[in-house]
Amino acid sequence: MRFEGLLSQWDDAKGYGFITPRDGAPKLFVHIKAFALQQERPRQGMALSFEVGHDAQGKKRALKVRPFSTKAQAPKPVAARRSANHLWLVPVFAAFYLACHIAWGLRPGVWGLYMALSMATFIVYFGDKRAAARNQWRVAENTLHLLALAGGWPGALLAQHLLRHKSAKPGFRRVFWFTVVANWLLFVLICSPWLRAWWERG
Structure with a gap:
């Protein structure tokens, strides 16, 4: 008997992953050798049909696996699509920074700090x-x-989109967007002449 499911986890480097059956049954281990000959490599989210067998220890695993419909593949998670849609914030912030630099005479090191923190954040996500x-x-x-709060949020946003990491966890993303807004506010507060004027009056 053949079953249907989605490749919910896949490690292409190691050549194995897990299939989540559509009928609600527990996840099944699947190895690259269980896939029928095909041109494309298995990838997470792929819709599959398979048979259920057992390994040497008697544990269930998927066998004779093959895609059953390219149109039936699961769509990207909503949060992942939103992370892609929000990438426009990076060039918008760059333009905003440039305008502030011209208006307020910011030091070049401020932009360098954002770049360094973004790179470090991307590496940490990886x-x-x-x-x-x-x-x-x-x-x-x-x-x-x-x-992200310190200024590495552009790198975090890019990592969420490219690596598909932390892009589908609502609780994490709510806090993440709070750090983005807070960083913008801190940037304006610290770098603007208003704080200096207030400090001198005090």
Whole structure:
């Protein structure tokens, strides 16, 4: 008997993953050798049909796996699509920064700090994504939020889109967007001449 499901997890480097059956049954382990000959590599979200077998230890696993419909593949998570839609914030912030630089005479090091923090944040996201795939020690979510708040949010946004990491967790994303708004406010507060004028009056 053949069943249908989605490839909910896949590690292409190691050649294995897990299928989530459509009937609500527990996830099944699947190895690359279980796939029928095909041109494209397995990828997460692929709709599959398969048979259920057992390995040497008697555990269930998927066998004779093949795509059953390219049109039936699961759509990208809504949060992932939104992360792509929000990438426009990066060039918008760059233009906003340039306008502030012209109006307020900001030091060049401020932009360099944003670039460095964004690069560092992207690397941390990449490391956490890799650790999650290997069941290793993970980076605390508070650390990711602090990096975004400090100015690394453009790198975090890019990592969420390119790496598909932390892009489908509503609770995490709510806090993330709070850090983005807070960083913009802190940027205006610290870099604008208003704070200096207020400080001199005080």
